Amino acid sequence: KNEVEQSPQNLTAQEGEFITINCSYSVGISALHWLQQHPGGGIVSLFMLSSGKKKHGRLIATINIQEKHSSLHITASHPRDSAVYICAVRVSGGGADGLTFGKGTHLIIQP
């Protein structure tokens, strides 16, 4: 069983819709990351959080440590938001070996 599960795997929505992508994990963590991978392949970091909520522009990330769950929301979605969104966690007590990744959610926003 993968330690990091994302849902949905694929999501197609219309421009302007409110988007939610979910991430659940089964281990204790010290930090959770949301990453964006564009069709060209490049990966960029969107958020790193260990509690509460963070907002950047139209993107909002929340985390509930007790429930081992995080959500990424996109408000007023736009075709340029089409990408793969990846959740990754740093396991508590983990060493320098970094992150455990989910398989990603493939988001398509249609005009």
Next chain:
Amino acid sequence: NAGVTQTPKFRILKIGQSMTLQCTQDMNHNYMYWYRQDPGMGLKLIYYSVGAGITDKGEVPNGYNVSRSTTEDFPLRLELAAPSQTSVYFCASSYSAGGAYEQYFGPGTRLTVT
């Protein structure tokens, strides 16, 4: 700052050939990582380094080697390429312990072994 750069962008290898994937970062980060990304799978850690001269295995190290002679460079060596090594390879770096700080990714190298 160029961030994290990788070369080449694409490469086709024949079975049994060898090659080196180059990775350079100009952010003076101590921590560097090599990941592979297979279709429908999450990124998997191949090797990582916590500083010049120090490297360690990740989750999927078989068939690969690394070195870290400088802070900036972290090349990944494939010896005796196999079809199972067909993948997209990403190099990343971070200021400190992986996951506790933002990771910066290179653009990736798409490798096909036939």
